[in-house]
Amino acid sequence: MKPFRFKLFKIQQSEDVFRVGTDGVLLGALADVECASKVLEVGTGTGLVSLMLAQRNSRAEFLGIDINAEAVHLTQVNFKNSPFHSRLKNIHQDLKSFESEDKFDLIVSNPPYFEESDSQKDKIARQTVELNFDQLISKSRELLSENGIFSVIIPAETGDYFVEISQENNLFLNRKINIKGIENSKTKRLILEFSLNQTEFVESDFVIEKSPRKYSDQYLELTKEFHVFKNK
Template sequence: MAFQCKQFSIEQDKCAMKVNTDSMILGSWVEVDAQTRILDIGTGTGILALMLAQKAGPEAVIDAIELDADAAAQARENVLASPWAENINTCQGCVLSQAPARQYDLIVSNPPYFEGAKSSSNAYSGQSDVRKQARQSGSLSSDALFQWVAAYLEKHGDFYCLYPADAIQQLIPNAEAAGLYCHSLMWVQSQSNKPAYVAALRFRREPSIVKKASLIIHNESGEYSEEFRALCREYYLHF
C-alpha cells in the first residue's frame, strides 16, 4: 500500500524496508538552508530524498543512492511521480564504491544499524536476505560510513543520521576519529515512561558543544504527541 504524504506519495511494495516513523522523524528534523548539493545514502523508497526536496530550494541537486536493485528502481519511480523529478538523481550501488567529483553540502542517512541477527529476538526470524541487508550494519558499518562522509562532506556541511540509543556512547567517539563532530543530538522515545530507543544526530567538521533535545512520539493516551505533530506536520497527511 502506498504511503501518502502531503505533497508526494511513496509506493513501497518492492522495498524490504517500508516507510517508518524513524525516517519521518529524521527527514523532518534535518535543516535545509542554503545547501544545494545533497546526498541521501541508503534511500530505500526515496522517502528522505523527497522530504529534503520538499524543503530545499529549486536549485537543489539531490543524489539518492541505494544498494538493493529493486528498492533503487522503486525509489526512481517515486521520484519520477513527484514534483521534484528534475532535482533528484537516483543511483543503484554501494556508496563506499562511489568517488564524487564534488563534495556535498548536506548528507543524510538512515543506515542499517543492527549488528546482526539476535537469536533471542523474534524480529529476525524468517527475514529475507534483502530485509537483513536493509536492517543490519554488515552492508554498511558506521565506521565505514563516517570515513566516507568525512571525505566527501563540504567543509561547512552537515551530516545527519539516526542510530540506536544504546550505540551513541561509542558512536560519537568513532565519528570524531573520522573527523566528524556531533553538534546536535535528539533522543527519541516512544512514550515518556520509556527510555529512548534511537537518537538522531547532526555532525559537522568543527568541534562543538552538543545541543541535546528529546522527542516523545506518543502521549499518555497513545495518540501522537503535539511535539511529534509539530515536527512532522509538513509531511503527514492528517497532521
Template sequence: MLSNKDFCFKQFAISQERCAMKVGTDGVLLGAWVNVHNVKNILDLGTGTALLALMLAQRVKNCKISAVEIDEGAFLQARENIQRSPWAEKINIYHQDIADFTQKCGEKFDLIVANPPYFSKGVACSSLAREQARYIQSYSHLDWLNMAESCLAPKGRICFVLPYLTGEILQKQTALYCVERCDVTTKSGKQPQRMLLTFSKIFQPIKKTNLTIYNEQNQYSKDFVALTKDFYLKF
C-alpha cells in the same frame, strides 16, 4: 498509478512493495528534523524508497539531491517514486554501492543524510534484500560516517538516525564533532530508543534536545505533530 498499499504524504506518495524496509517513523523523523539552512547539494546514502530524498526536496526549494541505493528492487522503486513526485528534476538516483559512490563522485555535499541498517547480523530474514536493509553487512556505522565525511563540504553536515546506544557509541568513535543530538522516546516515561545526530568538521557546542512521540494518553505529542505536520496526512 497509486495503489492502496502506497504510503501517501501531503505532497508525494511512496510505493514500497519492492523495498525490503518500508516507510517508518525513524526516516520521517530524520527527514523532518535535519537542519536545511544554506543547503544546496544533498546526498542520501542508502535511499531505499527515496523517502528522505523526497522529504528534503519538499523542504529545500533550490537544491540538487543525489540518492544512492545498492539493492536493485529498491533502486527501481525509488526511481519510480522520484519520477512521480513534483521534484523529479531535483533528484538523481544511482544504483551503486555507497563506498563506490563516495569514492568516485567527485562532489562535495552540504548535507548528507542516512538511515543506515541498524543491527548486527541476527536471525535470517525472508530475503537477502531485507537482510541488507536491516543488518550491518560490510560496513559498520563508523564506516558509513567516514564515507560520508569523504565527500562532505568544509561547512557541511552529516545527519543519521540510529538506535540510542549505537548513537552513543558512534559519537565516541568519530573524530567529527557531534553538533546536534535529539533523543527520541516512543512514549512519555520510557527510555529513549532512537537518536537523531548531526556531525560536522567544525566545532560548536552540541545542541541537545528530546522528542517524545506519544504522550501519557497515547496521543501524538505536540512536538511530534509540529515536527511532522508538513508531511503526515493525519495532522
C-alpha cells in the same frame, strides 16, 4: 502493497524494500537541510527521506544511492512521480566504492544497525552486512563539504560508539536529538549531526506519542506539512 500518501507526494512500497517508518519520517523532518545546496542520501530505500528534505528545501539538488537494485527502482519511481523530480536523482551504488568530484552540504542516512543474523527480513536495510558504522562515517567524512553536515538516526544504545568513531574521523558532534517513543520512557533513537568544524553543541528531546497510539503535540507540529491526519 498500498502506497503511503503524504500531502505533496506518495510513496510506492514493496515487500522487498524497507517500508515507510517513523525513523525515516523523523530524519526527513529534522535533519538540518536549510542551508544545503547538494545533498547525498545513503541508503534511500523508498526515497522517503530525500522527498521530505526536498519539500523542506526548494533549492537543493539531491543524489540518493542504494546497494539494493529493487530499492533503487522503487526510489526512481517515487522521485519521478513527485513535484520535486527535477532535483532528485538516484543510482545503484555501493557507498564504499562511491566517488564524487562534488562535495555534499548534507549527507543523511538511516543506516543498517543490527549485527548480521540468520534473519532474512530486510537484511541489507537492517543488518550491517554491506555497510557498517565505521565505513559509513569514514566515507561520509571524505565526501562532506567544508561546512557540511552529516546527519543520521540510530538506536540510542549505539550512540556512544557512533560518536567515538566519528571523533576518530575528525567529525565533531554539533547536535543531538533524544527521541522517546512515549513520554517518561527511555530514549529509543538518536538523531546525531556532525561537521568538520566544532560549533556550539545543541541537545534536545523529542517525544513521538503522549499516550499509546496518540501522537504528541510535538510530533503533530513537526509533521503537519507532510502527514495526512484523519479528522476525528
